[in-house]
Each structure stands twice: as C-alpha cells, then as structure tokens.
Amino acid sequence: MSKVLFQHIYKQYAGEQRVAVKDFHLEIEDGEFLVLVGPSGCGKSTLLRMLAGLEDISEGNIIIGDRIVNYISSKDRNIAMVFQNYALYPHMTVYENIAFSLRLSKLPKAEIHERVNRAAKILDIESQLHKLPKQMSGGQRQRVALGRAIVREPEVFLLDEPLSNLDAKLRIQMREEIGKLYRRLRTTTVYVTHDQVEAMTMGTRIVAMKDGVIQQVAKPEEIYSRPANLFVAGFIGSPQMNFIEGKVRVRDGYSLFETRKHTLRISEDKSKMLRDNGSIDKPIILGIRSENLLYRNDDLAKPEQQMNVFEAVIEIKELLGADTYLYTNNKEQRIVVRVDPKTRFEEGERIVVGVDMNHALFFDKNSEALIC
C-alpha cells in the first residue's frame, strides 16, 4: 500500500503531433480507489501504462511510495495490472497463471501453494484451478486475472477497463465483487473506465479527463452535483444533463434567466454569485438534471412558481421500470424530464414542466466553467 504521485506528467507518443496526456498532476492517497474516467482516446490507458512502466514518460515524475519510478522497470515497481482482455497465459492452467509471479520471485513452494489457494478462495475459483483459460467463461477469466493481481500483494492495483468485455449483468456483479475485494484489501487502486456508471459506483474519488487533460477531481457525489465544467456535467449522469442557453438579466431586483421564449427566476444565493462573478447580460448555459424538472398538473395557479415553468410536448417516452424519462420539446430545444412511472403519459401530449431552480447550475458559455 502506497501513495502515488503524478507530478506534471506529459506524454507524447513518438511520431505523434498530439499530446496524449498533458500536465497531469495528482496525488493518490494511500488506500484510495481512484477512478479515471473519460471518453475513449482521452489518455486514460496511457496514464495507467506510464504508471505500470509499460510506456515512457515524456515529462514529469511518477512517484510510488517514496520512490521516483520513471526509470524503474515494470517488474520492480511492485504493482499489479488487470487488462481489458484479461491477458491470461493461454498455455498455463489457472493455478499456474496465478502462481506465475510468485514462482518468478522464487518463493518457497508451500507458500506459493498457500497464497494461490487463498486468492482462489477469495475469488471463488478454487474448483477451477486445474483448468486452462480457454475452458472458462469471460467472468471466470476475469476472476483469474484478478487473482493473478491480488496474489502478489502489490503496492498498487491498476485496472484498465476490466469489465468492458463482460455482458451487462456480469458487469454489475463483477463491479460489486471488485468493490468487495477493495474493501477487504484496502490497497491503493487506480481503475480506468469510460463508463460513468462504473466510475460513480466504484470510486472513492473520480478523475474526469478529456483530451489528456484533467477536467475535475472530486468525490462521486460532488462530481455529480457540482461538475466543474460543461464537459463533466454532460459526461457524468444518465440521461445527460439538460443544457439551456440564455442570459441572466436583472429586473425589479430579481435575477432572471432568459431564453428567447422562457424566463426562469434564479434563487437568491445563486443570483448573488452570478452578480459577483459579473455574469449579468453575458451568455450563460443553465444546466439542470432531469430529476430536477418536475411534472406539474395542478399547482399552476401559484404565481411564485408559475415563474419557473414551461410548456413542452412529449416526443419520446422511455420506460425504465423505476423511472420514466420523457424526451420533450419546449419549442426551443429538447428537454429530458424524469417522471413517476405510475402517471400515464402519451407521446404528443402537452405537459407543464417546473424547474427546480435551487438545483440549477450556471456555466459560462465561453469558458464552459461552472459559475455556481
């Protein structure tokens, strides 16, 4: 178990114009489960591979524990890695796969035997130890790959999209198992995924990346409720956050968010922050998640709330069991609204949608950064 420190890491592949990773600076706490998330091609694997010693570092230092590991080869970094395609040795049995690293480090046979069996027991593959990888299912192979990693008791675990080759059901199951494994071992873990659900459910901290640059580092709740910019806001959460373009105006002492057709009243504290930020009359993007949009049928009368409503036509209805999502059009753009699945809706129906302005987020349209 160790801290990991990335100091202003840059990576440019030989012969490539683009920088794959740019000024990546981050400290990973001892025993943390850090998730690197971002769309594919954003440099997640590159980072992990630099940490593993499989790729040169163009600039900056990587420190594991108290060693700068830039020039230390993979085998001496005391890390373990799980690959997307498992990378099990096809000619070795499960037992030999798991024991491989221990045999190389010349441990006594009895201890190897004990450690392999312990790992197999934790992962529930004791009865499979004599099999070859090709005789196993995807989920089982993934367990073997995990077994191969944990048996070494490394300082850091690296996992590169370990679940993306599994089907949906197995993915959820293995997600839980990896979580359990982590809570049991408490080893520093860096987990790479392009799946924001995995990131949200597994990480103690999330690093959102785009084009090789860190966008935000935060706990799951925070990254969800206070995304640092438009990219993170749009990437985290499903369905995607609704973005509405407009301007903030001050009228009769109230701050209002105005689009071409609609007007929404901004809450007191947010309007103060917007004013302090100098965002009045500047192009602003309002972000609001579908669960903060409320279907109204009877309380249209209250004038105070009437301010924050708009009319919309249901275009598509998506039933997901526990929730129903309405893809509506408010004459300007598409807005996704979460509603109670017990209420019946028809496609083409007109509804009134209320906006919970306390949960609205305001982004600067030019810098795309969160204002408040």
Place this chain on the structure above:
Amino acid sequence: MEPNLVHIPKPKTGLRIRLLRIRWKKIDLFQVLAMIGLTLLALFMLLPIVFIINHAFKPISELFLYPPRFWSNQPTLFNFQQLILKSQTTVIPFSRYLFNSVLTTLVTVAGVIFVSSLAAYAFAKQRFIGRELFFSFTIIALMFAPETVAIPRYLVIANLGIMDTYLVHVLPLLAAPVGVFLMKQFMDQIPNELIEAAKIDGAKEWVVFFRIALPICMPAVATIGILAFQGSWAQTETSVLFTSTESMKTLPYYTMTLTNGLANNVVGQGVAAAAGLIMFAPNLVVFLLFQRRVLNTMAHSGIK
C-alpha cells in the same frame, strides 16, 4: 401377462441404428466421392513407403525380380548384415556416419529452432531501429535457392576456418528464413498485453521469451523443427563441399556413395536398400511424433 402386440425394438439397438443414420445423413455424395478419392490418393502415396520398407528386407533373389514386387516373400536381415559387415571392411565404420548425422542433425534442429524463434520474437515484439529492414532481408533470403549461394557460402566457411569440422554441417543451415518467417507470423499474434502482463509479473525479457512466447508458439516450433530435420538429415551438400576427411562426413553422403559407386554391384543394391530404410525411418518417426502439432499450425493460427 399380456403379450406384446406391437414390436418394440430394444432401446440399445434402436439407439445405435439412429446414431448410424444421423452420421450418414450428414455425409452427402460429394463427401463420399471426396473420401474415396482421397483414400485412393493416400494409398498411392503410401506405395513408395511400403516399397522402401520391404525392399530393405528382400533377399538378393527378390531384389532383381522383374516386374518388381512390393512384398517380400522371404524377408531377411541379410542386407543389414551386409551393411554392417561391409562398413567393417572400410576405414570408417557405418556407425561413425550414423553418429555424425544424428549429432549434426540434432544440433541443427535445436539451433534452427533457437535462432529462428529468437529472431522472430525480436521482429514481432521488439521495437528497434532497422527492424523492418532486417526483416525484409529475411524475406529476400527466402527467394534464393541454396544452390545460388553455394560459392559465397563456401567462401564464408573457408574463411571462418571451420572446414572439416562438425560446424559445417550445422552453421549453413542455421540461417533459416522460412523458420523465421513462420515463427514471426505466429509471434505476431501473441497479444502485447500478454507480454506486458508477464513483465509486470516480474519476468525479464528472456523469461518472457522462454516461458510465454515460445510455449504459445509450440505448433510453429514443431513445424520448423520438422523442416529443419528434413533439411539436415538427408542433405549431402555440406559433406561434399565442406569436408574432405571421411570421418567428418554424414550418413546420406555414405548412402550416396553406396548407390553411386556400386551401381552394378549385386550385393550393393541390398546394402543400399538397407541404408535407404535407415535414412528414411527417422523422417517417418519425426513426422508422426509432431504431425498433430503441425496440423495445429495450419488449422488455427489464432491464439485467443
């Protein structure tokens, strides 16, 4: 007890009949024809083998029968006796040629496998300057028949100062572009992650090679092993070109002299037949031992 009015077949036979039927249903006319054709072809290809085996055991009277027969009516070990006797009268005993051949062939096979797979591993999985260039040299080398480079090869051997040693039977054969090419095709298919996983597991480069890359490529190893064996066991060139001392020459050379010099010698025919079988037998054994592996090479070269 009511007698059974309807005949119910015993389940066991019924099952067997059904299995037979299912099996036959899957075979259509084309397959039947193809099977007959291939069987005939295989039998035809078998004839020389049958002949060579029987020939070695024929007494002299049968060796010269016209038309020649495949079967030997009175098999005898006379020819083998003669072979051993004859070589006792010459300076160099038969066993010396045999020893030379076995030794140099074993070393050549091991050497070709070692050199080719190491080169292939580097070409497939290492990044170094000139990788493409050197590999294209190898490909170009594929296009030269050995005869075309006999003279430069002679000069190389002569200048190395290894004329008349065992090395001349080994060294020229170690450069096996076919082996390198075949191995590289195989090594290319090993996923990089596998090698990276091994490195993270603590393997040095040579451990990765011997414990991961080579075992995965076993089918290719068997194939180039057979190729190297056949290239070495039956060849006479190195004995002819690079050795002058009789004790450094190999068995195929000796067999060749038997059939050449003693063409009209009656006993010589029998001796040649016996020597021919001794030359041929290892080919058969090696092939039978490795054939499954080789078929694997051809059938599925995928690894995942």
